[in-house]
Amino acid sequence: MxxxxxxxxxxxxxxxxxxxxxxxxxxxxxxxxxxxxxxxxxxxLPLPRIPVSGQLRLLPLVKLVGVSIYYALESSLQVAWFALRPGPPPVSGVLRVRFAFRSDLVLVLCTNLLNLIPGTMVLEIDRQQCVVYVHVIDISSEKAVAKFYKTIRVVEGLLIATFERRATPLPPSPGQEVSQ
Structure with a gap:
């Protein structure tokens, strides 16, 4: 078979x-x-064929699951804090993220992981340039934006290590824009 x-x-x-x-x-x-x-x-209703290359690596997969659960819990607490704390709501906006994925399947897995994290939502995917636009609930400071990009790079690196042949991601692109 x-x-x-x-x-x-x-x-x-x-x-x-x-x-x-x-x-x-x-x-x-x-x-x-x-x-x-x-x-x-x-x-x-047949599904389209998605080319799958590479191999599944179990240790990075376990790390990916653990990191995803951690980020989901952390951001859930952050969203709960924003809802309960006195004061104005946080400044939210759309951030542009360029990924180093070669596979459409890995890009879809990454966008689904991002959508599962409370406080983030993928709004648009540009497959040709491997860019996604993500709405983020808190971009009120440089520290918050840097933390978001650090989270993205950790998830990206684990997805590449888990599913793709290339072991390290490409460096992030310089023009990461913020719109409010």
């Missing part, structure tokens, strides 16, 4: 698991219906 077929079987199983979870009861009928619905979805 080649890699594509293994992937298709995995997606089919995942769709069946989701179907059974939605029904809330495990039974032979639900599992068979889930497989049938999953197969119908895969035939009528």
């Amino acid at each position: 080649n890699r594509d077929n293994i992937l298709r079987v995995g997606v089919l199983i995942w769709l069946a698991v989701v179907w059974v979870a939605l029904w809330g009861r495990i039974s032979i009928a639900n599992v068979l219906a889930g497989l049938a619905v999953g197969a119908a979805i895969m035939v009528t």
